[in-house]
Amino acid sequence: MAIGRNPIVVEHIRKTRMTELLSKGNRLSGRGLLEYRPIKIETGLIEKASGSAKVSIGNSQVIAGVKVEMGTPFPDTPNQGLLVVNTEVLPISSRYAEPGPPSEDAIELARVVDRGIRESKMIDLQKLCLIPGKKVLAVFIDVSVLDIDGNLFDTISYACTAALATAKIVQYEVSGEEIKASEEKIPLPVKTIPISITMARIHDALIVDPDLEEEAVMDARLTLATDSDGNICAGQKGCPGGFTVEQIMQAKDIAIEKGKENRELLKKMTGIA
Amino acid sequence: MPGIIRKYVVPGELIVDGKYRLGANVYASQDKVYSTRVGLAEISRGEVRVIPLSGSYIPRVDDFVIGKIKDYSAFAWEVDIASCFYAYLPAQAVFGRDYSPAQDSMLDRFKIGDMVAAKIAAFDRTRDPLLSVSGPGLGLINRGEIVKIMPTKVPRLIGKKGSMIKTVEAGTSCRLSIGQNGIIVVNGPPDGIAKAVNAIRLIEEEAHTADLTQKVEALLTGSGGA
Amino acid sequence: MTTLINEEGLRVDGRRIDQLRPFKLEVGVLRNADGSAYIEMGKNKIVAAVYGPKEVHPKHQTLPDKCLLRCRYHMSPFSTDTRKNPAPSRREIEISKILREALEPALILGDYPRTAIDVYIEVLQSDGGSRCASLTAAALALADAGINMRDLVVACAAGKIEGKIVLDLNDAEDKEGEADVPVAIMPNLNQVTLLQLDGTVTREEFKTAFELALQGCKTLYDAQRATLITKYFGKAEPPQQEAQESQESQEE
DSSP states (O other), X not given: OOTTSOSOOOOHHHHHHHHHHHHTTBOTTSOBTTOOOOEEEEEOOOXXXXXXXXXXXXXXXXXXXXXXXXXXXXXXXXXOOEEEEEEEEOGGGOTTOOSSSOOHHHHHHHHHHHHHXXXXXXXXXXXXXXXTTXXXXXEEEEEEEEEOSSOHXXXXXXXXXXXXXXXXXXXXXXXXXXXXXXXXXXXXXXXXXXXEEEEEEETTEEEESOOHHHHHHOSEEEEEEEOTTSOEEEEEEESSOOXXXXXXXXXXXXXXXXXXXXXXXXXXXXXXX | OTTOEEEEEOTTOEEEESOOEEOTTEEEETTEEEESSSEEEEEETTEEEEEESSOOBOOOTTOEEEEEEEEEOSSEXXXXXXXXXXXXXXXXXXXXXXXXXXXXXXXXXXXXXXXXXXXXXXXXXXXXXXXXXXXXTOEEEOSOEEEEOOGGGHHXXXXXXXXXXXXXXXXXXXXXXXXXTSEEEEESOHHHHHXXXXXXXXXXXXXXXXXXXXXXXXXXXXXXXX | OXXXXXXXXXXXXSOOTTOOOOEEEEEOOOSSSSEEEEEEETTEEEEEEEEEEEEOSSGGGOOSSSOEEEEEEEEOGGGSSSOOOSSOOHHHHHHHHHHHHHHGGGBOGGGSTTEEEEEEEEEEEOOTTHHHHHHHHHHHHHHHTTOOBSSOOEEEEEEEETTEEEESOOHHHHHHSSEEEEEEEETTTTEEEEEXXXXXXXXXXXXXXXXXXXXXXXXXXXXXXXXXXXXXXXXXXXXXXXXXXXXXXXXO
C-alpha cells in the first residue's frame, strides 16, 4: 500500500546509536565500515537447471537458475546469442513484498543486475550463435528472492554470476542448416567474473553491504560492478540523497578493491579457476 | 509440584483422554483434549493447558507493551506493537479532551520512529487495540537498547514474581522494560547492556528447559560473559 | 513402451511399489516469515512461508468474525525441465485454491477476526507430487508461525502404473502412468481435506490407492511431528521431575 516509502521504520533510539557509531567508524552489527556480512554460495542444487546458485549475504537469501533454450537472434545482432536476466522478489521474502506485478524497486534491481552481467561481457554471446540470423542460444537466468535483509543488489548479482560460471549446457553441432544436440555438456563461454559492490552513504559515512536497517536510513546508495581486469563495467546510484565528488572517487576505489576480494571468494566457493 | 504431567505436543496432538478443565491453547472433542500449538502440555489439578513456543502477540487489556510509532493521522498515532493489529494511540489520550488538530501539533509529542511504553486500554474482537500512555513509566522512551524476543517467551523472561528480571538486573546493573509483546528496552552501562542482551537471548533460546535460572546466573557471573 | 516396473517389481528409481521417495523436512528456514518450512521429496524442493495473522490489505477483504486465509502456490522459472513463465498459470491458480481449501479446516480462523494469514509456497524444483509436498510443508510453516490449529495437514499421492497401484509417483510415473490420486488428511481428526483423481481406476483399485496414500501420509506425519519437536525442544521428552519455575507469573 505504502508505495514509494520504505516500509521499514527504524526506531529513533536505534538510528541515533547507529549514526553515533558510524561517526566513530563502527556499525550497530559490530562490522567495520568496509566489511561484508558472511557470504555463502552453494551451487548446483537445482538439478533441472543448467546451472544454479543459492547465495546468502547475512540473512538476505536468493536462488538463481540458468535455463538455455533455442531462440531467434535480434535483427540488429544476428550473430549473437540472447541473455535474459529476470528477478522475482517473491512474497515469501518479506512482509512488504506483495504478490503481483513487480514494483519499480524490483524492476530497478533486476535491470542493475542485468547490466552488470551484460556490460561486463561475462558471457561471450557470439559463441552462442548457431546459425547467424536464424538460430542462437538464449540463456535465461531467473532469480527468486527468498529472504530480504538488505543489499539484494549484490546478493542477486553474485547468485547470477555463480550460476552462470558453473552452468553446463548441451553442446550443439551445426552442419549447414542442421543442428544436432551432442551428448557432450560444456560450460558457458565465460570471459570474466563481474562482481558488484554496493555502498551506502549515511551522513558522512560510506559503508559497504548495507543491511535492511541501514538501507532504511541511508541517504544514498551506489552500486559499481567491476570485471576480472579491475575495469568498472556498470553502475547505479540510487535514493534521493547525493554523494560528493570525493565520495564517488573513494567509492570507485572501494568497488575495485572489495570487488577483487569478493571475486576470489566467489571463485573459491564455486570451485571455478 | 506433585502430579504435574508434562508432554511435548504439536497441533492436533491428543494430550489426554477424559474430562478436564480446558486451559490455554487446547480444545476438546468427545472427551479428548488436543493441543492447538507446538508447545509444552501440562496436566495438573484437573486442568490441561499448553505453553506455546511460537506465535505472535495477541493484545490483552491492561498489558504493558512497547511499540513504535509507525504513522499518524489528525486524530491518532498508529503504533506497531508487533501484533496482528496496529494499535492506535488517540490524540485525545495525549493532549486531553479539548485536543484540536488546528492547535496541537501531533509531531511535538511523538514522531514516526519514536518508541513508546504504553498500556492496552481497550481491545476486543470488533476493534483494533487502543493504547494509553498516562501512568507511571509510560510514554516516550528516549534511550536504551531494543531487544525483540518471541512474545511467548516473555513470561519466562519475567519469571515467577519477577524473579528472572531481578536476576538479570542485579547481574548487569541494568534496567529492563519488558513489553508483553516481546519488545524489551535495556538501559544501563554499555558492558552491562551487552551482558543483559546475551542473558535475554539465552532465556529466549532455552525457555523450555528446567535449570534456566542457574544457566543465566552462570552467564552473568562472568564465566561465559561474551 | 517404457517399463516403469521391472521384473523384480522395482520402479524406475529402484523403489518398491509401496515405498516413499527419500524426503527431508526442515522448519524455520526463513528469517522474515512468521513461520516457514522446507521440504525435499524426491526431486521436489519447496519452501513454504507464512505471514500472519496480520492486518488485511486491501481492507475491504476483511472478515468481521474470522481470519482471511490466502494461499499462493508458485513455481520458479527454473523449477521445471523447460523454463516456466514466471506469471502464474491456470494450473498454479487452481492448485493455490485447493491447497487453501485443504489447509483451512485445520486452522481455527475464528480466533483471529479481522486479520489475514498468507501462505506462500515456492517450488524451487518440481517433481511428481509437488502439491502434496507443498501441503506437508505449508502445515509445518503454519505450526511454526504459532497459529492455533485443530490438527496438522499431511499429504501424499498414490497412483496406478502399468496396472499396479503404487505409492508416491515421481515425474516419469506421473506423466506415463495411468492414474494419480493425491490425498491430504488431518491425521488426528481423520478427515480428508484434499482429494483429486486424474486417470481411470476400478472400484477396487481406488480403495487400494486411497489406503496406500493414507499409509504414506502416516509416515510423513511422524516426520512432521519429529521435525517440530526437534526444532523447538531439541529432544523428545520433557523433564518430569524437577520443580520447574512457573512459566506463567504474568498470566492470570
